[in-house]
Amino acid sequence: MKTITYTATSELGARSLALQDGHAGEPIKVAVTGAGYTLTYQHKSRAAALFELRCRKVRALLDGIAHRRTCDQQTAILRAMR
8 A cells, every 4th residue: 555644843834744645634643753643544546535625625615606506595484584
């Protein structure tokens, strides 16, 4: 199994680097050294990571549209009750 490692001075920094490459889940291994944090993830192709990120973006957009539609319906119902 191929792995990829991200190293930064803080855990948040290492997670940020991993997120930029499409690793949104939990790492396989977390190591704390004197230099900082090292997070190890399972390697995935950049095309697959890009596809997953785009799918998440589209899903969030559709969820936002559905939420706005629900709020508009609730607002219309409240107006009609007045």
